[in-house]
Amino acid sequence: MPEIVTVEDLVEVYSDGTKAVNGISFSVNDGEFFGFLGPNGAGKSTTIKVLTTLLKKTSGKVVIAGNDVDKRAEAIRKVIGVQSQDTVIDQDLTGEENMMLQGHLHGMGGEALKARVKELLSLVGLSDVAGRRAGHYSGGMKKRLDLASALVHSPKLLFLDEPTTGLDPQSRAAIWEYLSKLNKEQGITIFLTTQYMEEADKLCQRLFIIDKGQVVASGTPESLKREVGADSITMTLEDGAAASETKDRAKQALGGIPGVGNIIDSDGGLTVYAKNAGLIIPDIVRTFDSNKIRLTSVSFASPTLDDVFLQHTGRRIRPEELEAKSQTFQRFGAARRPARQ
Numbered sequence: 001m002p003e004i005v006t007v008e009d010l011v012e013v014y015s016d017g018t019k020a021v022n023g024i025s026f027s028v029n030d031g032e033f034f035g036f037l038g039p040n041g042a043g044k045s046t047t048i049k050v051l052t053t054l055l056k057k058t059s060g061k062v063v064i065a066g067n068d069v070d071k072r073a074e075a076i077r078k079v080i081g082v083q084s085q086d087t088v089i090d091q092d093l094t095g096e097e098n099m100m101l102q103g104h105l106h107g108m109g110g111e112a113l114k115a116r117v118k119e120l121l122s123l124v125g126l127s128d129v130a131g132r133r134a135g136h137y138s139g140g141m142k143k144r145l146d147l148a149s150a151l152v153h154s155p156k157l158l159f160l161d162e163p164t165t166g167l168d169p170q171s172r173a174a175i176w177e178y179l180s181k182l183n184k185e186q187g188i189t190i191f192l193t194t195q196y197m198e199e200a201d202k203l204c205q206r207l208f209i210i211d212k213g214q215v216v217a218s219g220t221p222e223s224l225k226r227e228v229g230a231d232s233i234t235m236t237l238e239d240g241a242a243a244s245e246t247k248d249r250a251k252q253a254l255g256g257i258p259g260v261g262n263i264i265d266s267d268g269g270l271t272v273y274a275k276n277a278g279l280i281i282p283d284i285v286r287t288f289d290s291n292k293i294r295l296t297s298v299s300f301a302s303p304t305l306d307d308v309f310l311q312h313t314g315r316r317i318r319p320e321e322l323e324a325k326s327q328t329f330q331r332f333g334a335a336r337r338p339a340r341q
């Protein structure tokens with residue numbers, strides 16, 4: 001598959017000295033669904049702005065569909081569609097008028113444009129409200145209109161900057177469906193940025209996880225999660241007066257089970273990371289049983305992309321959402337070791 005995006009050692013320093021992008025290299029293949037996953041301030045929007053010719057890079061090399069960004073910006077603009085992070089629709093125009101305006105800006109017109117607008121409004125499920133003022137649309141509808149507007153000139157490469165941030169789960173799922181369709185059925189290459197690991201996991205064939213202007217990890221969602229190398233097993237214990245004493249004994253017991261890694265103690269119970277949860281859980285149950293520790297539940301989950309980010313940076317991608325779950329990791333083994341004399 002030929003490369004449609006090539007980026008080598010991209011650096012972007014803003015005029016106030018902020019180094020937003022600090023030497024990023026990657027390429028996107030024609031037809032690929034490619035993603036940048038990273039927290040707020042990672043440098044995602046800055047990268048998209050450079051790639052879409054909206055911002056001049058400080059240094060590095062960027063080639064889009066065979067065109068160098070420094071020399072052939074005009075040619076690049078013809079083949080790309082851009083949905084920026086902030087909505088660009090005109091609140092006073094109807095959905096349909098917004099689309100027509102976009103078409104005119106791309107030099108389109110006549111019946112062909114009308115047909116294209118109709119088709120796209122239907123694709124994003126806005127046909128029924130096409131005649132209503134966009135200012136009255138919900139957040140999800142505005143994002144869908146933005147997406148449709150970015151497609152009006154039939155770009156072969158689509159840049160989407162956090163297309164679902166701030167949306168409710170239902171609107172998010174709807175956008176995921178349209179994006180999958182565009183990629184699979186129409187062969188449009190998609191470059192998407194997101195701070196939602198579920199979104200990156202579900203949509204992207206290949207991912208770059210970025211933080212502070214640099215690449216933290218890259219690969220397919222599957223390979224990235226495999227790198228974590230452990231499932232998480234979460235147990236809850238019987239509550240009661242002796243709960244904390246029970247928990248301490250449970251930690252002791254867990255620490256003695258071969259294959260059990262980090263132990264995290266949270267209000268919800270105890271979580272451990274282990275290479276193969278399916279094999280370890282019976283050991284845990286047996287050990288607890290012989291120590292008279294009563295389990296009320298055991299569940300296990302495969303690693304997520306957030307675990308990947310956590311391992312590389314020590315932080316969560318979206319701490320505001322995961323605060324409740326985030327715990328300090330402690331090495332149980334160290335706590336059990338008798339103090340040196």
Ligand SMILES: Nc1ncnc2c1ncn2[C@@H]1O[C@H](COP(=O)(O)OP(=O)(O)O)[C@@H](O)[C@H]1O
Pocket residue numbers: 014015016018019020038039040041042043044045046047
């Ligand atoms: N116009 C600007 N001037 C100075 N700093 C900026 C500007 N735009 C963004 N930044 C800074 O650059 C860094 C990366 O920002 P951005 O690319 O918007 O990240 P993301 O899109 O991943 O949230 C942040 O520290 C941000 O505050």
Ligand SMILES: [Mg+2]
Pocket residue numbers: 041044045046085161162
């Ligand atoms: Mg951004």
